[in-house]
Amino acid sequence: MASHDSSMSQEEIRKANTKKVIRIALILFVVTVIEFALAFIWPDGSDRTLLNVLFIVLTIVKAFYIVSEFMHLGHEVPVLMYSVVLPLVFIVWLVVALMNEGSAIFNSFMGG
Amino acid sequence: MSSATTVVKNPKEDVWNGGKSPMKASYGKLMMWFFLLSDAFTFSALLISYLMVRFTHPQFELPYSEFFFSDLHWPIPEKVFNAAPFLHGADLPLLFVGIMTFILILSSVTMVLAVEAGHRMDQKDVEKWMIWTIIGGVAFLACQAWEWSHFIHGTEEGLILSDGTKFFGANLAHNEYGPPLFADFFFFITGFHGLHVTSGVILNIIIFYNVVMGVYQRRGHYEMVEKVGLYWHFVDLVWVFVFTLFYLI
Numbered sequence: 247m248a249s250h251d252s253s254m255s256q257e258e259i260r261k262a263n264t265k266k267v268i269r270i271a272l273i274l275f276v277v278t279v280i281e282f283a284l285a286f287i288w289p290d291g292s293d294r295t296l297l298n299v300l301f302i303v304l305t306i307v308k309a310f311y312i313v314s315e316f317m318h319l320g321h322e323v324p325v326l327m328y329s330v331v332l333p334l335v336f337i338v339w340l341v342v343a344l345m346n347e348g349s350a351i352f353n354s355f356m357g358g
Numbered sequence: 359m360s361s362a363t364t365v366v367k368n369p370k371e372d373v374w375n376g377g378k379s380p381m382k383a384s385y386g387k388l389m390m391w392f393f394l395l396s397d398a399f400t401f402s403a404l405l406i407s408y409l410m411v412r413f414t415h416p417q418f419e420l421p422y423s424e425f426f427f428s429d430l431h432w433p434i435p436e437k438v439f440n441a442a443p444f445l446h447g448a449d450l451p452l453l454f455v456g457i458m459t460f461i462l463i464l465s466s467v468t469m470v471l472a473v474e475a476g477h478r479m480d481q482k483d484v485e486k487w488m489i490w491t492i493i494g495g496v497a498f499l500a501c502q503a504w505e506w507s508h509f510i511h512g513t514e515e516g517l518i519l520s521d522g523t524k525f526f527g528a529n530l531a532h533n534e535y536g537p538p539l540f541a542d543f544f545f546f547i548t549g550f551h552g553l554h555v556t557s558g559v560i561l562n563i564i565i566f567y568n569v570v571m572g573v574y575q576r577r578g579h580y581e582m583v584e585k586v587g588l589y590w591h592f593v594d595l596v597w598v599f600v601f602t603l604f605y606l607i
Binding site: 256259260263264267268271274275278281282285286290291298301302304305308309312313315316317318319322323325326329330333334336337340341344348349352 | 380381382383388391392394395398399402403406407410414420421422423436451452456459460463464466467469470471474475477478480483584587588591592594595598599602603606607
């Protein structure tokens with residue numbers, strides 16, 4: 247098995263790849279710290295709708311980095327990437343459907 | 359035998375007619391991705407129904423500083439999950455679950471490093487990073503076990519029921535923190551996730567053993583490490599959502 251050095255040695259490749267991984271890991275940690283900070287600085291008694299939206303947005307940011315970089319999906323062939331990502335739109339549908347019509351279940355067996 | 363001749367199309371246009379991998383991924387990797395997609399739907403259904411149940415229950419309307427436990431309103435998670443091992447009696451909202459999140463994300467990072475080492479056919483590094491991933495997984499499970507046991511055991515104050523008796527801890531019928539469904543969803547969602555972590559740790563141990571035995575070095579690729587890596591990242595991803603939707607919101 248020939249060991250061919252391209253532009254970098256094995257050790258340099260390892261260091262470069264490790265650096266990329268650590269960079270993404272730091273992004274995840276920072277986003278988590280921001281989530282915690284938001285949770286604790288939010289004024290007590292005030293409306294938490296915006297806070298909850300921020301939580302969900304930050305969580306989706308984390309999910310994006312985990313799926314795209316850690317799971318490498320962002321570097322796969324586009325067909326594979328879309329085959330996995332596009333069906334997730336059904337989750338959005340479920341949220342919207344339940345928010346609008348979810349309470350109907352209580353009307354049907356709890357007498358309204 | 360047919361005498362008809364077939365026209366061979368330009369190979370570039372023939373991607374979907376068989377004999378190739380249109381998605382440039384092996385069967386095993388593809389099937390893992392589609393399994394994870396189905397599992398994502400399962401967890402989404404659980405989490406979304408949790409949110410629906412949670413927000414159709416009466417909420418606690420006053421500021422958090424005036425919070426008290428009652429089975430008449432949904433509890434505030436940071437008031438329930440404020441304990442940590444070795445720090446009995448201290449009020450540390452979300453500290454322990456933050457540590458658990460940190461551990462699991464860290465184990466995901468070590469898993470990525472194991473896959474990276476596999477790309478370089480570096481058996482020793484794959485072993486090293488997989489061991490750390492397994493340790494991280496076991497640590498997470500130990501933390502979750504403590505969390506469950508503390509939740510089930512309850513606080514010193516307990517909850518005074520309407521008939522004057524005190525109730526401590528939690529089971530599927532009653533809990534001292536809030537309505538029965540609060541404990542039910544806690545056990546089901548974190549339990550189902552914990553089951554995935556457990557199976558992930560077992561898979562990682564099996565594949566680690568194969569790595570040490572040199573199976574993948576002889577095979578010429580560490581794709582199996584990649585595949586269990588995908589499963590492990592999925593477990594981490596679900597926890598990221600459970601953490602936000604159950605403990606923060």
